[in-house]
Amino acid sequence: MELLLQSVDRAIDLLFHLHAEREARGVSDIARALALPKSTVHRLLQALVRRGLVEQDAGGRYEPGARLVALGLGAQERDPVVGVARPVLEEEARALGETVFLTAPRGSAMIVLDKAEGAGFLRAAPRLGEEVPLHATAVGKLAFAFAPERFPIEGAGLERFTERTVRERTTLRAEVERARKQGFAVNRDEWIDGLSVVAAPVMLETPDGEPRFVAALAVAAATQRLRALGPTRLGRRTREAARRIQARLGASPATRRKRAGRRSS
Amino acid sequence: MELLLQSVDRAIDLLFHLHAEREARGVSDIARALALPKSTVHRLLQALVRRGLVEQDAGGRYEPGARLVALGLGAQERDPVVGVARPVLEEEARALGETVFLTAPRGSAMIVLDKAEGAGFLRAAPRLGEEVPLHATAVGKLAFAFAPERFPIEGAGLERFTERTVRERTTLRAEVERARKQGFAVNRDEWIDGLSVVAAPVMLETPDGEPRFVAALAVAAATQRLRALGPTRLGRRTREAARRIQARLGASPATRRKRAGRRSS
DNA sequence: GAAGATTGTTCCATATCATGGAACGACTCC
DNA sequence: GGAGTCGTTCCATGATATGGAACAATCTTC
Numbered sequence: 001m002e003l004l005l006q007s008v009d010r011a012i013d014l015l016f017h018l019h020a021e022r023e024a025r026g027v028s029d030i031a032r033a034l035a036l037p038k039s040t041v042h043r044l045l046q047a048l049v050r051r052g053l054v055e056q057d058a059g060g061r062y063e064p065g066a067r068l069v070a071l072g073l074g075a076q077e078r079d080p081v082v083g084v085a086r087p088v089l090e091e092e093a094r095a096l097g098e099t100v101f102l103t104a105p106r107g108s109a110m111i112v113l114d115k116a117e118g119a120g121f122l123r124a125a126p127r128l129g130e131e132v133p134l135h136a137t138a139v140g141k142l143a144f145a146f147a148p149e150r151f152p153i154e155g156a157g158l159e160r161f162t163e164r165t166v167r168e169r170t171t172l173r174a175e176v177e178r179a180r181k182q183g184f185a186v187n188r189d190e191w192i193d194g195l196s197v198v199a200a201p202v203m204l205e206t207p208d209g210e211p212r213f214v215a216a217l218a219v220a221a222a223t224q225r226l227r228a229l230g231p232t233r234l235g236r237r238t239r240e241a242a243r244r245i246q247a248r249l250g251a252s253p254a255t256r257r258k259r260a261g262r263r264s265s
Numbered sequence: 266m267e268l269l270l271q272s273v274d275r276a277i278d279l280l281f282h283l284h285a286e287r288e289a290r291g292v293s294d295i296a297r298a299l300a301l302p303k304s305t306v307h308r309l310l311q312a313l314v315r316r317g318l319v320e321q322d323a324g325g326r327y328e329p330g331a332r333l334v335a336l337g338l339g340a341q342e343r344d345p346v347v348g349v350a351r352p353v354l355e356e357e358a359r360a361l362g363e364t365v366f367l368t369a370p371r372g373s374a375m376i377v378l379d380k381a382e383g384a385g386f387l388r389a390a391p392r393l394g395e396e397v398p399l400h401a402t403a404v405g406k407l408a409f410a411f412a413p414e415r416f417p418i419e420g421a422g423l424e425r426f427t428e429r430t431v432r433e434r435t436t437l438r439a440e441v442e443r444a445r446k447q448g449f450a451v452n453r454d455e456w457i458d459g460l461s462v463v464a465a466p467v468m469l470e471t472p473d474g475e476p477r478f479v480a481a482l483a484v485a486a487a488t489q490r491l492r493a494l495g496p497t498r499l500g501r502r503t504r505e506a507a508r509r510i511q512a513r514l515g516a517s518p519a520t521r522r523k524r525a526g527r528r529s530s
Numbered sequence: 531g532a533a534g535a536t537t538g539t540t541c542c543a544t545a546t547c548a549t550g551g552a553a554c555g556a557c558t559c560c
Numbered sequence: 561g562g563a564g565t566c567g568t569t570c571c572a573t574g575a576t577a578t579g580g581a582a583c584a585a586t587c588t589t590c
Contacts, residue, residue, distance in 0.1 A: 072337010
C-alpha cells in the first residue's frame with residue numbers, strides 16, 4: 001500500500017501523537033518527535049484546531065480537542081452491544097468491586113469497547129479503544145474458541161509478555177478448547193504480571209440462525225484477588241452476566257428501536 | 266481564515282458526516298452528500314481506513330472506526346474532572362433514577378463531558394461531546410454566573426427554542442443572578458419541551474487562589490418529574506454533589522497523581 | 531434473462547496545493 | 561545583553577492531490 005494523501009496521514013499521526021503524550025505539547029516539540037518541519041506541523045495543527053479536533057491550552061500548547069470526544073463516543077455508541085451491556089457492566093462491577101469490561105472483534109483484533117471500573121485502590125483500568133493481544137488474554141482465547149474462522153489459532157502471534165505467557169501452539173489449543181467447553185476463559189498473569197481475567201462470550205443469532213461471537217464480557221482483578229473469588233465460580237457468574245446481555249440483545253428489533261429512540265437533552 | 270490543508274479539511278468533513286449518519290454509507294452516497302467527486306471521496310476513505318479511523322462493514326460500506334474511539338475517550342479521560350466525577354455521577358443517577366451529566370467549558374461553549382443515564386423509560390440521553398446552548402440551559406446560566414469574563418451575557422445569542430426560552434437579556438440577567446446567589450441553576454422547558462434540568466457549578470482553586478469554574482454537574486428529568494422531586498431540594502442536593510467533586514479535586518496533586526497511575530490491563 | 535442503471539475502484543494528465551527552508555518577533559535563561 | 565528557545569508567517573518550488581473518464585461488478589427493472 002503506497003503513500004497517498006500524505007497530509008491526511010500526517011494529520012492522523014499528529015492526533016495519535018498528542019493522544020499518546022500525557023501532557024499538552026508545543027509545536028517544536030511535536031516537530032522533533034515526528035521528524036517534520038516546524039512549519040508543516042504548525043499548519044497541520046491549525047487545520048485541526050480550526051475543526052476542534054485539537055485545542056490549545058492557556059500556554060498555547062496543543063492537546064486533543066473536544067470534538068474528538070464527540071466523534072469517538074459516537075463511534076462507540078454506534079455499537080449495538082455497548083448500550084445494552086452498560087447496565088450489566090456497572091452491576092457486576094458494583095457487586096464484585098472489580099473492573100468489568102466489554103471487548104469486541106474489530107478487524108483482526110479484539111478491542112476494549114466499554115468498561116466499569118472497580119472500587120479498589122488496585123484495580124484494572126483498561127484504556128477504551130485499545131487493542132488487546134489474543135494469545136495472552138481471556139478474551140483472546142474466547143475469540144479463538146467462538147470465532148475460529150475469523151481468528152484462526154494457526155495465524156496467531158505468540159509474543160512473550162510474562163513468564164506465564166502461553167507460547168506453544170498446542171498448549172494454546174488446549175486452553176482454547178477448555179474455554180469452548182466451559183463457556184468462559186481464564187487468564188492468569190499471562191499478559192501482565194499480577195493481573196488475572198475471567199471472560200465469557202456474548203453470542204448473537206444472525207438472521208440465518210447461526211450464532212455469532214459479537215463480544216466478550218470480562219472481569220479483571222489482581223491475581224490473588226481472583227484466586228480468592230474462585231475462578232470457576234467467577235467464570236460461571238460472568239457467563240450468566242453475558243447471557244443477560246444476550247437476552248437483551250435478543251429482544252425484537254422493534255423494541256430495540258424504541259429504546260434507542262430516547263429523547264436527547 | 267483562509268482555506269488550507271484542503272485534503273485534511275475534507276477528511277474531517279468526512280468523519281463528521283459519517284458520525285452524523287446513523288448507518289454505514291457507500292462511496293457514491295457520501296460523494297453526493299459532500300458534493301465531491303467519487304474518486305476524491307474514495308481516496309480519502311482509503312487513507313482513513315488505513316489508519317482505522319473509518320471501517321468498512323460486511324457490505325463494503327463505510328462507518329466510523331474503532332481507533333476513533335481510542336482517540337475520543339483518550340481526550341475525555343485527559344480531563345482531570347471526568348475521572349473524579351464519574352463515581353458521583355453514577356451515585357446520583359442511581360439514587361435519583363434520573364440522568365446525571367457533567368459539562369465543561371470548551372472554547373466559547375459548554376460541552377457534555379460525561380454522563381450516567383437514569384433508569385426510566387423516559388430519560389434524558391445527552392450525546393457526549395455535544396455542545397449545549399448557553400441561554401437556554403441550566404449549565405449555560407452557571408457559565409454566565411460563575412465565569413462572566415469568559416461567557417459574557419452581552420455576547421450571548423438568544424435563539425428561540427421553545428415557548429419558554431428566555432429571549433430578553435434583562436430576564437436572563439436576573440436568572441443568572443439568582444443562580445449565582447443560590448449556587449444552582451434551573452431550566453424548565455427552555456431548551457427542549459418537557460425537559461427540565463437542575464445544575465450546580467464545580468469550582469476549583471487556581472494556584473493563585475482564585476476560584477475557577479471548571480465544570481457543571483446537572484440532573485436532567487422530564488419536567489413533571491422534576492416538579493415532583495422539588496427543584497429547590499434537588500438544587501441543594503446537586504450543589505452538595507458538586508461539592509463532593511470539588512473536595513476530591515482539591516486533593517493534593519501528589520495524591521491525584523498516585524490515583525492516576527493505576528495499572529492498565 | 532437481457533438491458534440499463536448504479537455501484538466501488540483504478541488510472542492519469544493537469545495545475546492546484548502542500549511543502550519546508552528561511553526569516554520574523556517575542557520569549558526565557560544564563 | 562546575548563544566545564538560546566519558542567510560535568508564527570512568508571514564499572518560491574515542485575511534489576502531490578485532484579477529478580474526469582473508463583473500468584468491471586452488482587443491482588434493478590422490465
